[in-house]
Amino acid sequence: MKNQTENTNGAVGMDLFLYSCFEFEQTAQHLPGKMQNDQRWPKGIELENSDSNTDKCEEPLNEMISTMIGWYRTNTQNIEEPVCLEVLSDIVPVIVMIAKDLNAISETKNGTPLPPFGNTETDLIWKCFLPELKSGFAQQHDFFIRYLSWAFSSSEEEKFELGSRPPVGKYSPNFRRLAALKAKNEKRDNPRSHSKERDNPRSHSKERNGPGNRNNPRPQNRDRSRAAPDKKKNAQLEREALKTVLTGVQQLNEDDSLIEVKLPPANSYYRRLQHQQAKTEGLDSKSTGEGSERAVVLFRMEEGKESKSGKD
Numbered sequence: 223m224k225n226q227t228e229n230t231n232g233a234v235g236m237d238l239f240l241y242s243c244f245e246f247e248q249t250a251q252h253l254p255g256k257m258q259n260d261q262r263w264p265k266g267i268e269l270e271n272s273d274s275n276t277d278k279c280e281e282p283l284n285e286m287i288s289t290m291i292g293w294y295r296t297n298t299q300n301i302e303e304p305v306c307l308e309v310l311s312d313i314v315p316v317i318v319m320i321a322k323d324l325n326a327i328s329e330t331k332n333g334t335p336l337p338p339f340g341n342t343e344t345d346l347i348w349k350c351f352l353p354e355l356k357s358g359f360a361q362q363h364d365f366f367i368r369y370l371s372w373a374f375s376s377s378e379e380e381k382f383e384l385g386s387r388p389p390v391g392k393y394s395p396n397f398r399r400l401a402a403l404k405a406k407n408e409k410r411d412n413p414r415s416h417s418k419e420r421d422n423p424r425s426h427s428k429e430r431n432g433p434g435n436r437n438n439p440r441p442q443n444r445d446r447s448r449a450a451p452d453k454k455k456n457a458q459l460e461r462e463a464l465k466t467v468l469t470g471v472q473q474l475n476e477d478d479s480l481i482e483v484k485l486p487p488a489n490s491y492y493r494r495l496q497h498q499q500a501k502t503e504g505l506d507s508k509s510t511g512e513g514s515e516r517a518v519v520l521f522r523m524e525e526g527k528e529s530k531s532g533k534d
Contacts, residue, residue, distance in 0.1 A: 339374040506521050
């Protein structure tokens with residue numbers, strides 16, 4: 223799978239880039255507005271938060287889009303570098319925020335959300351935007367176009383090749399159901415597997431000791447709700463993990479003698495969110511500890527040095 227995520231020369235694969243974009247989308251939904259405000263075109267925020275857009279439509283569409291691309295080009299680091307792991311955290315927020323701004327422009331100028339990406343030849347906003355994108359982000363153009371085609375797809379993709387898009391998002395297939403169906407078909411097409419099970423004494427012993435025998439009756443009325451993921455609970459855990467970062471920031475700001483603040487232990491997913499939030503707040507961070515006790519430590523960034531947040 224290395225060729226799908228990272229090439230030998232350090233270049234990032236398309237599937238890893240798209241997954242990172244999706245992860246940033248989800249993270250931005252649970253972080254304070256400061257994260258988006260620091261990385262987003264101010265005019266786009268103004269358009270998105272405006273109740274009445276009658277005063278915002280005087281600027282021509284092509285000039286508005288050109289100004290937006292110019293702002294992101296000026297405020298983006300490593301813009302001349304190819305997409306690789308070292309610059310991924312700088313590039314991913316750019317295209318996600320550009321997409322949000324472009325949608326705000328569409329709602330301002332047309333009164334409707336951004337049209338599907340498939341209508342790039344007929345929709346004026348796409349015709350104005352795509353040349354500006356290619357001119358402003360030549361190194362990242364192919365990656366940005368793939369993200370836009372996925373994020374603003376006109377229809378669900380029933381079939382896809384490995385690496386063409388991340389295994390998440392609004393069009394994600396049910397992998398558990400597909401895997402079960404595939405196993406069932408393989409078992410049906412391979413009758414020899416039944417004979418092997420009959421000839422294998424270990425399989426019979428497992429059946430005798432399983433939950434369906436008389437000595438170990440199968441429990442009735444099992445609670446199957448536990449098998450389903452609790453999205454609300456996951457969102458709550460994300461908010462709590464990020465809240466601990468804000469609490470640590472407040473402690474460091476209030477006590478100059480405090481060198482560092484250690485957050486409660488968390489798994490790798492929540493630690494990554496905490497590293498990203500720490501960088502947004504202008505702090506350095508690192509992970510310490512082993513196993514279930516591994517946790518993020520916040521400390522002040524040294525003057526003149528770049529943030530090392532994300533060292534897990």
